[in-house]
Amino acid sequence: MSNTKKQLMTAIAMLVVAALALGTSTYAWFVSNTTVKVDEMQFTAQSVDNLQIALTTDAWQGQVDGTGATAGTYKTLITAQDLNELYTSIGAVLTTAAIEPASTINGQTFYKIASNSADDATTWELVNGTYTAKKFIQVDNVNENCVKAIPLFIRSTSGGALYLKDATTVSGDAAPAARIAFVVDGATKAIWAPSAATIDGRQITTVNGADGIHKAVSNTTSVGDMSDTYTDAKPTAVKFATLTANTPVRVMVYIWLEGCDEDCVAGLSAKDLSVNLQFESRSN
Numbered sequence: 001m002s003n004t005k006k007q008l009m010t011a012i013a014m015l016v017v018a019a020l021a022l023g024t025s026t027y028a029w030f031v032s033n034t035t036v037k038v039d040e041m042q043f044t045a046q047s048v049d050n051l052q053i054a055l056t057t058d059a060w061q062g063q064v065d066g067t068g069a070t071a072g073t074y075k076t077l078i079t080a081q082d083l084n085e086l087y088t089s090i091g092a093v094l095t096t097a098a099i100e101p102a103s104t105i106n107g108q109t110f111y112k113i114a115s116n117s118a119d120d121a122t123t124w125e126l127v128n129g130t131y132t133a134k135k136f137i138q139v140d141n142v143n144e145n146c147v148k149a150i151p152l153f154i155r156s157t158s159g160g161a162l163y164l165k166d167a168t169t170v171s172g173d174a175a176p177a178a179r180i181a182f183v184v185d186g187a188t189k190a191i192w193a194p195s196a197a198t199i200d201g202r203q204i205t206t207v208n209g210a211d212g213i214h215k216a217v218s219n220t221t222s223v224g225d226m227s228d229t230y231t232d233a234k235p236t237a238v239k240f241a242t243l244t245a246n247t248p249v250r251v252m253v254y255i256w257l258e259g260c261d262e263d264c265v266a267g268l269s270a271k272d273l274s275v276n277l278q279f280e281s282r283s284n
Contacts (some may be wrong), residue, residue: 041099041148041255042172042274045078048165050158051281053078055086056151056250074155083150091143099174099273101259102139102146103210103217105224107181107188110147110256111136111217136220141254148255154241155248160281162240162249167278170194174273176263179212181229182240183252188227190235195263212260223260243281253277 047053052074102110114135115123123135139146154162162184170178176195181188193213210216210223213232218224231238241249255275257264 041272043080043083043148043150043255044276045150045152045253046276046278047076047154048278048280050156050160051162051279052076052155052157053279054153054155054248055082056153074153078150078152086151087142099148099255099257100146101177101257101264103136103212103259104181104191104256105216105218106227107191107229107254108141108183108252110139110141110254111220112139112144112146112259113137114220134221136217138220146256150253150255152251152253153248154243154251154279155246156243156281157246158281159243159245160283162243162251163238163280163282164235164240165278165280166234166236167276168234168236169276170274172272172274174257177257177261178273178275179256179258179261180275180277181252181254182235182238183254184240185250188229189240190238191227191230192235193230193232193258193261194234210260211262212258212264216258216260 045053053076054073055078100112102112104110113123113133114120114137117123123133124131125134126132141147141149156162164182170180178194180192180194182190182192208215208223213230214226215223216226240251243249255273
């Protein structure tokens with residue numbers, strides 16, 4: 001075979017590989033059966049004006065007195081170190097553990113793929129040349145590396161409405177696939193896609209039509225409609241709670257990578273995610 005033919009064959013082979021790479025990159029993690037994880041997450045939570053924040057304890061079930069936040073634990077800035085110390089106290093890891101994709105329709109109950117092996121026919125099926133997940137298992141929100149649960153108490157010295165401030169940022173290579181849920185006293189107030197501008201309206205074919213925008217994994221074997229709390233804009237317009245002076249509310253913050261989002265692809269592996277939440281109070 002002449003050198004010209006060899007070069008031509010090599011060029012064709014490279015073109016095929018490039019085409020395959022481009023094709024598979026459009027499939028979300030729950031479809032392509034690729035390994036996705038974020039190696040490290042940085043996190044801070046800040047309060048402004050007359051707000052104060054404290055971390056809860058006792059497996060996230062602590063009360064304002066006794067096993068939970070006390071007067072001496074309130075501050076204006078919660079750091080990654082604060083959270084790592086809290087997680088370490090219960091034998092778990094927060095920001096230094098890899099984040100693996102999950103999915104939810106309500107921002108409180110999360111699911112992940114039952115098996116990462118494409119050979120597991122109970123979990124994966126081959127549809128038109130693409131492996132699609134069909135079986136999921138529920139995630140432990142604290143002890144597994146799929147969801148980062150941030151347990152907060154927030155209080156105001158003068159009262160007012162609780163909102164997320166415009167200065168809140170979510171950045172890093174994994175940000176396009178990130179989701180954040182805000183749950184106040186057990187009720188989901190908002191499910192937020194920080195990079196909504198890059199995903200809204202971009203539908204993909206995934207398990208039962210789930211896209212992590214309008215439909216997501218709802219239980220062990222199926223998907224469902226996202227709750228009414230989903231918002232494609234920063235929830236600065238969402239009032240989380242009405243605060244009474246010096247009476248705290250419990251805000252659970254859940255951070256995860258949405259496995260049904262087309263941005264949640266293998267390219268996210270070994271990437272980072274940085275979350276800086278800022279809360280503020282406004283007049284009612």
